[in-house]
Amino acid sequence: MSETTTVNVGTRKSPLAMAQAELVVKALQKNYPSVHFEIQGMTTTGDRDQNTALYNFGGKNLWTSQLEDRLRAKELDFVVHCLKDMPTALPDGCVLGAITQREDPRDTLVIKPSLVQQHGWKSLADLPDGSVIGTSSVRRMAQLRRRYPSLKFQDHRGNIQTRLRKLDEDPNLTAIILAAAGLQRMGLDNHISQFLESDSGGILWAVGQGALAVECRADDERTLEILRTLEDKQTTLACLAERNVMRTLEGGCSVPIGVETHWVDGKLRLRATVVSVDGTESVDTEKSEVVSSPEEAEEYGKRVALELVERGAGKILDTINERRQPPSST
Numbered sequence: 434m435s436e437t438t439t440v441n442v443g444t445r446k447s448p449l450a451m452a453q454a455e456l457v458v459k460a461l462q463k464n465y466p467s468v469h470f471e472i473q474g475m476t477t478t479g480d481r482d483q484n485t486a487l488y489n490f491g492g493k494n495l496w497t498s499q500l501e502d503r504l505r506a507k508e509l510d511f512v513v514h515c516l517k518d519m520p521t522a523l524p525d526g527c528v529l530g531a532i533t534q535r536e537d538p539r540d541t542l543v544i545k546p547s548l549v550q551q552h553g554w555k556s557l558a559d560l561p562d563g564s565v566i567g568t569s570s571v572r573r574m575a576q577l578r579r580r581y582p583s584l585k586f587q588d589h590r591g592n593i594q595t596r597l598r599k600l601d602e603d604p605n606l607t608a609i610i611l612a613a614a615g616l617q618r619m620g621l622d623n624h625i626s627q628f629l630e631s632d633s634g635g636i637l638w639a640v641g642q643g644a645l646a647v648e649c650r651a652d653d654e655r656t657l658e659i660l661r662t663l664e665d666k667q668t669t670l671a672c673l674a675e676r677n678v679m680r681t682l683e684g685g686c687s688v689p690i691g692v693e694t695h696w697v698d699g700k701l702r703l704r705a706t707v708v709s710v711d712g713t714e715s716v717d718t719e720k721s722e723v724v725s726s727p728e729e730a731e732e733y734g735k736r737v738a739l740e741l742v743e744r745g746a747g748k749i750l751d752t753i754n755e756r757r758q759p760p761s762s763t
């Protein structure tokens with residue numbers, strides 16, 4: 434590659450997105466010392482519109498589509514996203530060039546610091562009846578309602594720093610739920626009160642949570658070659674399986690599907706759940722299989738999804754889709 438090559442890297446302008454793009458560029462710079470990587474932050478509609486409930490946006494992806502437009506216009510060579518924020522179907526001409534090694538994929542509970550000091554609360558089990566949890570994720574809300582019916586919920590949006598500040602300032606809030614990965618990447622993991630893994634009364638995470646996705650043009654061989662050096666095989670196979678559970682169930686990021694994957698003795702263990710929004714109904718499944726190629730991972734995810742349907746997930750999802758309002762025009 435020539436000395437003067439510049440590669441244009443796009444991402445959202447939030448502190449987390451910028452930090453993630455820098456991590457990716459740092460890893461690439463080691464392998465391609467003479468290439469100049471230029472990071473461009475962009476404020477997307479999803480960042481701007483903090484008021485419309487996420488639930489009402491329908492299929493349109495407000496965090497990724499504008500960056501993808503710039504990718505297709507060749508103003509950008511690749512885009513760094515949280516994999517979790519990416520729809521399961523990419524626009525024509527765009528592909529996942531790499532999925533990088535996953536950070537901790539779990540959700541965490543962050544209790545208001547003044548309440549921790551005052552009462553010593555450490556976990557969901559410590560919180561009194563009627564405690565108010567800030568989250569805008571129906572997946573988090575539905576699963577928590579199922580396990581802790583006495584909790585109350587309040588819509589909670591914004592970047593990580595904003596959410597932590599609102600937790601401090603809003604007298605109604607007891608705690609919030611945040612992904613471990615975002616807090617860890619920002620050096621804010623000292624705020625974590627409890628990791629919410631399913632084995633200890635927690636919840637299943639979002640498809641792709643904790644992994645970074647790097648998207649590029651399908652016909653851009655040069656960029657695809659550069660990005661291949663970032664790929665983490667175990668993360669990629671696990672995430673492709675998770676994404677195909679979601680794709681098969683035709684659930685966007687706004688439906689309460691939780692997953693959890695672990696590599697145990699060379700096999701990929703996959704747990705999945707679909708929960709009704711009010712937390713009263715749920716179906717779960719768990720499998721463990723040898724998975725060694727992207728095709729096998731996707732096939733595995735599909736089988737897990739079909740098993741959920743067999744156990745009644747379709748009925749739960751239909752009820753959610755019937756209640757959803759038409760997509761907002763904003």
Ligand SMILES: NCc1[nH]cc(CCC(=O)O)c1CC(=O)O
Pocket residue numbers: 515516517518610611612613614615641642643644645
């Ligand atoms: N919904 C926003 C979002 N997208 C990805 C992450 C976390 C980082 C990741 O999953 O890689 C977050 C914040 C959160 O859910 O706490």
